[in-house]
Amino acid sequence: MIQPTSSVASWWRQLTDRARLLLAGKAALAAAIAWVSAPYVPFADEQYSYYAPLGVLVTMYPTVAASAKSGVQAILGLALGIALGVSGVTLVLWGVPAVIAMALIIGVGVALGGVRALGAGREWVAVAALFVMLLSGRDVDGYSLSYLITMAWGVLVGVVVNLVIVPPLYLKRADAQLSVLRDALRGALVEVADEIEQRSVDAAVLVASAEPLSGLLREVDSEVRSAQESSRANPRARRHRGEQRSNDRRLRSLERMAFHAQNLIDVLARLAESGVVFTDADTRRYCAASVRSCADLIASFDGTEAAEEQRQTAEQMLTEYLDALGREEGGHITYRSDRWTAGLSLRRIIDASMPFSGAEQT
Known part of the structure; x- marks a missing residue:
C-alpha cells in the first residue's frame, strides 16, 4: 500500500524538478x-x-x-x-x-x-x-x-x-543514474558474497539481491537514451562529446555486468535449493572472495589506475576459485558444472570492466 506521505513527497520532487520548471518557464x-x-x-x-x-x-x-x-x-x-x-x-x-x-x-x-x-x-x-x-x-x-x-x-x-534558452542537456543526470546502477550492482554482489560465506546458503536471499537490478536497468537505459536525444540538434552538446561517449560505454559495460551477475545469482540459487552449494570449505571461501573482488571492481569502475589494479586482483581471485574447483573430487556432475558456470559468469563480469581499465585504455 502506498503511503500518503511518500506519494506527496514524490509528487513534490517531480513538481520541483529543475528541468521541469525550466521547461514550464x-x-x-x-x-x-x-x-x-x-x-x-x-x-x-x-x-x-x-x-x-x-x-x-x-x-x-x-x-x-x-x-x-x-x-x-x-x-x-x-x-x-x-x-x-x-x-x-x-x-x-x-x-x-x-x-x-x-x-x-x-x-x-x-x-x-x-x-x-x-x-x-x-x-x-x-x-x-x-x-x-x-x-x-x-x-x-x-x-x-x-x-x-x-x-x-x-x-x-x-x-x-x-x-x-538553455537547451536541455541531460548528460550529468544520466551519469548520476549510471552511478546508482553501479552501486546497486556492487551491493548485490556484496550480498551474494556474504551469503556464500554462510554455512547454509539461502536461495531466497540470493534471488532477492538481484530483484532491484532489472527495474533499475530499464530506468538507467531510459535516462541514457534521453541524454542522447538531448544532445541532438543541441549546440551545448559540442563541448560534451566525451561525456556522451563515456556514458554510452558505461551503460554497455554495466548492462553486461548486470546480465552476468544475474546469471551468477541464478546458478548459485539453484545450487542452494539443491542443498549442496559447495562440498569443500576452501572452494566456498575462494568463490566468496572472487565475488567480493568483482564487487570491488565494479566500485572502482572509473578507468583509473586503481580500477586496473582491482581488475588484476579480481583476475587472481577468480584463478584461485577455478583452481579450487579443479581440485574438487566427486559430487553430482550437475552441481559441479553449475559451480564452473558460476566461474564463467565471474569471468564475464571481469571482461565487461575492461573498457574502463588499463587493459583497453588507448
Missing part, C-alpha cells in the same frame, strides 16, 4: 510570444491567434530534437485533419446529414491516428477535422488556412525558444 514564455505575434503572421486571420499558444504546447518537449520532431508530426496530423474536416463540410453541402458527415470524418480520423509514423500528430487528425466542421462556419477556407498557419507559427516559436 520556456513554455509560458513561448506561448506569450506566439500569442502576441500571431496577428502579424501572413495569411492568418487575427481572430484565430489563440491557436498559436496551442502550437507551442504541442511542441514543447524536454529536448530540442523531440520538440522539432513532435512539431512537424503535429502539423502533418493537423493538415490531414483539416483536409478531412473540409471533406466533411463538402459532404454536408452535398446534402449528407451533418451528424452522418461528422461521424464519418471522426471515424476516418481515428483510423488515421493509428499510423505510427504520424507520432505526436496522430491525436490531432480527428480533433482538427472536428474543429473544421464545427467552428469554420461559412468561411471554411479562411478558417482552415488560419488554423494551420497559426498552429505552425506556434510550433516554430516553441522550437526556437527551446533551442535558444
